[in-house]
Amino acid sequence: MSRAGRGPWVALATVLVALLAFPPQWYPDGLRLTLTRWFGAAEYRALPDSRPPAMDMATTMDPAGAEAVFCPEDIAGRRGAQVIDGVAIDAVAGCVADDPYLIAAAVRGTNNVSADTLNRSGLTADAVEKGRDLDGDGDPDEIHIRLEVAELNGGSPLSRQPVTRYDIAPGIEPGLWVFAPKLVGMAVENFESNIARFSLRLPSPAIRVEQGDSVRITLENTHYLPHTLHLHGADHGFVDVTGEGNDGVPITSEVPVMPGFARTYELTPRQAGTMFYHCHVQPHVHVQMGLQGLFVIEENRPDNWLQTLNVGAGQVRVRSVASREGYDQEYDLHYLDLDKQLGERIRRYNDPRLITRSMHRDYDVTDATQDYFTLNGRSFPYTFRESLLVAGPEERVKLRVVNGGAKGMALHTHGHKFTVTHLDGVPRPAAARSAQDVVWLATAQRVDLDLSMVNDGRQSYGPGIWLFHDHQNSGVTNDGIGPGGNISAIVDPAYLGETGWPRTRGVSLAPYFTEAYYRKEVPVWEAYAPGLFSDPGPDRWLLLRLAIVCLCLGVLAALLTGWLRRR
């Protein structure tokens, strides 16, 4: 037979092979039913096996080793109660605590502490200056705070890695801008590291001043873009004594502070309350990037030495007189949600012109969605390291809460009902106060909460590890992966280990400390139901059939091309 004559037979054979190889599960249903009538159901073929787990959760992290990962050892001795330069600093029951030397310097003033304390605090000598006692009641009333602006997880012309790195959760490093305490020296831990130093972090520090204090805040713009400081809710003049703008709003009050320049804002607040501060330059972007902090005005009391800066917010370790009178503990809770697509823009470019275009013209906040949900600068599981509320039976805890996020949040406590005592820094009338377990916080809203451990079936249902979190679904995830977001817990000391890690009774937390989990690579129940809900492996038999069909199609195409050319 001639070569040309063989062609049709080869084509026919190829079509036959292709038809035989074609997976029967993809035949039209009608054909399948007909075949069933003739031949019966297809024989059993087991579904593919589960893929082996990406990591062996049960064995790679033994319980003892796991706790060291969950809760880094307090080598620097930051957690314990201590007295530094005469400042009595409360203990932190949780695992990671603020630098007590920085706290001492923030209470006494960087101009009033010993050289050793100042040196250990990392602050510059003018970071928090405290002057005269104007009302003669035993505490300083002239307060001068200096803040810088730092970029975390920014870009570099030298590296694809972020620089001045700060992770809110394992492997999650969104681009951020923060107001930072004025810290001497490097922005990183040491010169071989590109991790941000301990006190350089999200959120911008909570600031505490006293009602009637003469407060000056100098914004030293160490960042490469213009910024201002706006004292949201705090009593301040629209202009300062010299007639310069004092509101921080470029379109009404003053030209922004340009990179390399500084500007001093002044206020003598007449009313106490939980307020807020933030940048007001292109605020729809800058506030969301992290340029915001709690601004607390405490009632004027004698001998009221305040912790002017609470770095990273959280537990107030040196409390005001009023707080000590009414409560056993006080915490600053700063909630902030973040848009991944915004933060990554500072890393995509290094040229400030391109960054500006990208953030202020290409980025459209009206199309934005929030991806990360932080409490005091971290998301779960890191919130368990530094944002647990640890309180014993009968204790009464004051919480100052701000929602700095772009969307509202529904703060909910398990095991407790709290009372909203203040709204936006203003006391609520007694008749309006009632216990509740969800409070809605609009963007920029503040509430002061009275959280009681009294086990009466309403204020508390007894000791435990009780979560508190945004009850909106996205708020408990890290970019859609749960558990994450702003989940933290109210923990009774009986449920706390010595290192400060809660003695949880549920599933292993080990997967949540892996970057892979939040990269969406680990099946959610892998750690305690290995294989049961894992990703199935491929159907190799189906793949083989597909390969044969495609091979046949290729042969047919070649035959067709040859036939067309000959014609």
Added chain:
Amino acid sequence: MEDHSHHHVMDAVGVVMNENTRKLPRGCDSVSEDVAVTIRAGRRYAADVPGAIFGMSKHELAVPPCSRVTVTFVNEDEIRHQWMVHGLPKYLYPAGMFHIEAAGGGERTGTLIVPAEDRTYLIHCDMAQHMEKGMRGQLVVGRGSGDLWAVPGISDAFYRHPYLPRRGYTAVLIAVALVLGFGGALWLRRRRSA
């Protein structure tokens, strides 16, 4: 952990860390030369560098091996700036680092003795993003060991944005070039075969 072991002089104007006026590095019999230099820092010195915000009056400092270098660092901005050298021998300079920090409007002077080997050291300001946005330089000892990347006025960025015109223009340019190339080649072939 922050390291408090460095020799460290701090006041309201700034800090000089790991100053060394007399200890000789290995391989140096004596101080070969005294070099005095003033480095000015601030926005002004980035004015002529497109895409930079912060700058230094000198991004490269070339000195002989074993020389004693006295740097007066003048900060003309209203914020802190730093002049740090990295990678120095750790037996003389804890963490291999020499560091001057000057407060806004301040100046500080510090001295170091450079090693005997030809090598290029990184100079930078370690405030967040200051190196990336212009305050990066190099200290060239002897013949140095080759330029570092991304030193303004000296070397290119390792990762450089393409700066191409917006998409439409670039696509038209590429299309025209492709068509011209293809058409030109056809035309040449036809002319040759004719």
